[in-house]
Amino acid sequence: MLEQIINWFPEWARPFIMPMLTIAIVLQVNLGVCSYLILLERKLSAWMQDRIGPNRVGPWGLLQPLADMLKLLMKEDVIPGHVNKFLYVLAPGISVFTTMLAFAVVPFGPVPSNLSATDGQFPYIIAPGIDLGMVFIFAVGSLAVYGIILGGWASNNKYSALGAMRASAQVVSYEIPLGMSVIGLALLTGSMSIEKILLHQANAGIWGWNIWFQPLACVIFFAAAMAEAQRLPFDLSECEQELVGGWHTEYSGMKWALFFLGEYTHVITISFLTSILFFGGWHFPGIAESDSNYLGSTLVKMLVLMTKSFAFIVVIQMLRWTIPRFRFDQLMGLAWKVLIPLATLNVVCVMIVKQFHLNVWWLLPMSALLCLGAGLIGTQAKRPFLRRATPPVDKPHGHHAPAHAH
Amino acid sequence: MPIDANEVEWVEEPAMNFWESSYLPAVLDGLLTTGQHVANFAPITEYYPEQKPTLPTHYRGVHRLNRDDKGRVKCVACMMCATACPAHCIDIVAQDAPKDDPLWADRDKFPKSFVIDELKCIYCGMCEEACPVDSIELTSIFDLTGMTRKEMLFDKEKLLSVFDQTKDSGKDPVRTHKGKIGHASDFTELHTLGPATSVRGDDRAAKSVSAGVIE
Numbered sequence: 001m002l003e004q005i006i007n008w009f010p011e012w013a014r015p016f017i018m019p020m021l022t023i024a025i026v027l028q029v030n031l032g033v034c035s036y037l038i039l040l041e042r043k044l045s046a047w048m049q050d051r052i053g054p055n056r057v058g059p060w061g062l063l064q065p066l067a068d069m070l071k072l073l074m075k076e077d078v079i080p081g082h083v084n085k086f087l088y089v090l091a092p093g094i095s096v097f098t099t100m101l102a103f104a105v106v107p108f109g110p111v112p113s114n115l116s117a118t119d120g121q122f123p124y125i126i127a128p129g130i131d132l133g134m135v136f137i138f139a140v141g142s143l144a145v146y147g148i149i150l151g152g153w154a155s156n157n158k159y160s161a162l163g164a165m166r167a168s169a170q171v172v173s174y175e176i177p178l179g180m181s182v183i184g185l186a187l188l189t190g191s192m193s194i195e196k197i198l199l200h201q202a203n204a205g206i207w208g209w210n211i212w213f214q215p216l217a218c219v220i221f222f223a224a225a226m227a228e229a230q231r232l233p234f235d236l237s238e239c240e241q242e243l244v245g246g247w248h249t250e251y252s253g254m255k256w257a258l259f260f261l262g263e264y265t266h267v268i269t270i271s272f273l274t275s276i277l278f279f280g281g282w283h284f285p286g287i288a289e290s291d292s293n294y295l296g297s298t299l300v301k302m303l304v305l306m307t308k309s310f311a312f313i314v315v316i317q318m319l320r321w322t323i324p325r326f327r328f329d330q331l332m333g334l335a336w337k338v339l340i341p342l343a344t345l346n347v348v349c350v351m352i353v354k355q356f357h358l359n360v361w362w363l364l365p366m367s368a369l370l371c372l373g374a375g376l377i378g379t380q381a382k383r384p385f386l387r388r389a390t391p392p393v394d395k396p397h398g399h400h401a402p403a404h405a406h
Numbered sequence: 407m408p409i410d411a412n413e414v415e416w417v418e419e420p421a422m423n424f425w426e427s428s429y430l431p432a433v434l435d436g437l438l439t440t441g442q443h444v445a446n447f448a449p450i451t452e453y454y455p456e457q458k459p460t461l462p463t464h465y466r467g468v469h470r471l472n473r474d475d476k477g478r479v480k481c482v483a484c485m486m487c488a489t490a491c492p493a494h495c496i497d498i499v500a501q502d503a504p505k506d507d508p509l510w511a512d513r514d515k516f517p518k519s520f521v522i523d524e525l526k527c528i529y530c531g532m533c534e535e536a537c538p539v540d541s542i543e544l545t546s547i548f549d550l551t552g553m554t555r556k557e558m559l560f561d562k563e564k565l566l567s568v569f570d571q572t573k574d575s576g577k578d579p580v581r582t583h584k585g586k587i588g589h590a591s592d593f594t595e596l597h598t599l600g601p602a603t604s605v606r607g608d609d610r611a612a613k614s615v616s617a618g619v620i621e
Contacts, residue, residue: 048440050449219430322436375424 002122022126026103034264035065037313044314045321075253080155083250087154092251092258095147099265102140105133106272109302110282111195124302125195133194134186137273138179141228145171147262148230148237152247163246166328167237170227173335174234178224180343181217184350185210185277188360194273198281202290209280213360214350216367218278220343222312225273227335229266232320239325267316268309275308338374345370461577466529466544469522469560470568470578476509479566480541483517487533487542495526496533520562525555545578 006017039054039061046053054061079085109124130136145167152164186192188210189200201208211218227234238246245251248259275281282288282301292300326334349366352358425431452459461467472480483500501518503510510516533542545568552558560568572578 044444047444047447050443050447052449052451052453318437318440319433322440323433371428375428 018121018123019126022123026108026126027100030100030103030265030268031261033268034261035069037264037267037317038068038260039064040314041317041320044317048318048321069257072254072257077254078252080250082156084154084156087150088250089255091147091151091154092255092262093147094150095144095262096258096265098140098144098147099262099269102137102144103265103269103272105130105136105194106269107195107198107276107281107305108272109305110298111198113199128195129193131191131193131196134182134192134197137194137269138175141266141269142171142175144228144262144266147259148247151251151259152237155247155250157250159243159245159249160247163237163239163243163249167230167247170230170234170236170331170335173332174224174227174339177220177335177339177343178228180340180347181214181221181224182277183347184214184217187347187350187354188213194276198276198283199290201280202283205289206280206283206285209278209283211278213363214278214346214367215364216342216370217346218274220339220346221277222270222274224335224339225270226316226319227331229263229270231263231267231316233323233325234331236325236328236331267313271309271312271316272305274312275305279308281305281308342370342374461546461548463546463577465546465548466531466534468524468545468547468550468568469527469533469565470543470545470572471520471562471565472541472543472569472573473566478509478513479516479520479562480539481517481520481537482513482539482541483515483520484538486536486538490532490536491527492530492532493526493528495523497521497523517562520565522560522565524550524558524560543578545572547572 002018006014009017042064043053043061045051054064057063057067079088104126107125109122111124111128112121148167149164152160152162152167155161185197189197191197191200197210201210230237235246237243238248240246243249248256251259282305283290284304288297288301288304346367349363349370353360353362353366474480481498483498485498485500488494488496488498497519498517498521499519500515503513503516529544531544534544537543547568550558
């Protein structure tokens with residue numbers, strides 16, 4: 001049926017129809033899902049803190065997102081007099097644009113293998129067949145920080161600038177473990193394409209999910225991706241206690257909502273990526289195997305992927321209301337002293353396995369060993385670089401000794 | 407001045423063990439705590455407008471003027487409450503009780519007008535404590551609103567109607583001497599009393615005019 005509709009269009013327009021349709025669907029679903037994720041987050045935090053949460057608009061507060069959206073749309077669009085107007089208006093757009101763009105290469109269902117732009121098959125991905133999918137995501141995802149930096153700088157406000165600077169340092173640091181953690185996957189699969197990594201796992205069954213071979217990489221990826229998305233416990237760039245609102249202090253109304261939308265799209269992308277890269281994507285033993293071809297199997301596969309992603313979104317939201325924020329030096333220490341060395345060693349492990357044609361299951365004890373080694377270094381090392389005030393040495397004459405003798 | 411080194415107590419940060427330094431058990435422990443709150447969801451929130459709170463009996467809300475057993479206003483217009491009021495929100499104009507009316511035979515004075523500014527009031531309950539005849543009392547009504555400031559000036563009739571509304575509600579029982587006027591009305595003659603303490607000549611309070619005037 002879709003093919004006939006596509007054929008109705010002139011020749012030159014046909015390749016654009018399905019992508020446009022997909023983009024429209026993804027965009028609309030994403031908007032709706034984001035607003036309801038915000039409601040879920042508010043409800044979840046309320047439940048955790050023995051509160052009730054939004055419950056006034058509609059049954060159980062289910063229409064709250066509509067009320068919020070209406071409020072944000074109707075609000076006065078304030079542009080403070082002291083800002084750089086062009087960049088100030090541009091920043092939220094960049095933030096949303098880049099995070100949406102990153103979603104282009106993330107499959108949200110079983111991507112058909114013999115896909116062509118004009119045969120009317122729904123592609124389940126906006127940009128099918130990109131072999132550098134992962135590189136694209138990280139490239140575009142790190143562009144998102146431009147929205148933050150420009151927004152913070154254009155606001156012409158100390159808090160915003162501080163938040164933006166923190167964000168830039170943080171994103172630069174966490175880019176590295178993020179990329180490093182998935183290099184192992186690319187080596188194992190032999191491809192940078194997210195679709196191919198997914199298919200590789202689906203063909204291998206549940207014991208072929210990458211989580212069994214790369215558990216450490218999964219933890220590193222998840223932590224680094226949360227830092228990329230500026231989610232708690234890594235939201236130093238907007239920590240309310242120190243920086244008022246961080247980089248979006250001067251933003252209100254719909255512009256602020258765009259930043260929020262960007263952040264939530266980022267969270268959704270992370271969750272999809274984690275479930276695709278490490279947890280087999282749409283594969284689930286019994287109901288959604290790679291060769292299952294029953295009626296509605298496509299829908300089931302999509303639902304499996306969505307469920308997995310939803311689980312990760314809930315975990316991210318629960319983590320937000322569970323763990324306190326990192327201090328900035330802890331944040332940097334975590335990236336540079338823990339995650340980057342571990343991710344690098346993890347890649348080395350994968351290289352060893354591939355080079356000497358070992359069984360991939362060797363990677364599981366290797367990851368455990370790396371974890372153990374890191375823990376032992378953390379507890380047993382003398383920590384020569386630890387900057388900590390030390391008690392003064394006992395003086396024979398106890399007169400006014402400076403309190404901070406080193 | 408710097409703190410003397412001897413007075414500084416140095417506390418050594420305890421070393422982290424293997425699992426602590428990996429952060430993961432702490433994260434899982436935290437997730438367990440928050441997850442248990444979600445699982446055993448037991449909020450103590452009251453759905454306020456639908457569900458009214460049960461207030462303690464000593465809650466201090468809107469005032470009322472009590473009636474005695476004959477239905478007259480109990481207030482004897484002594485100005486004690488107006489004097490005690492720290493917010494100066496009580497305004498009383500007293501009047502001599504009608505001498506020829508048998509209903510008022512046992513009374514000397516009653517308030518001609520009695521106005522409380524409920525917006526100025528700080529609901530401290532001092533008027534209630536000062537009242538010698540237990541006439542003014544604070545009820546547990548807390549959700550009073552008005553469209554104008556003038557509406558929030560509660561006069562004698564309004565305060566008496568508050569009494570009529572609340573006396574049998576169970577929440578605001580007339581606390582003492584129901585129907586009787588109170589100890590002070592039992593005196594048949596009053597002894598002249600000097601001040602309990604000596605008053606200095608420049609004491610402004612001693613020189614001030616009394617809080618009310620009998621018309």
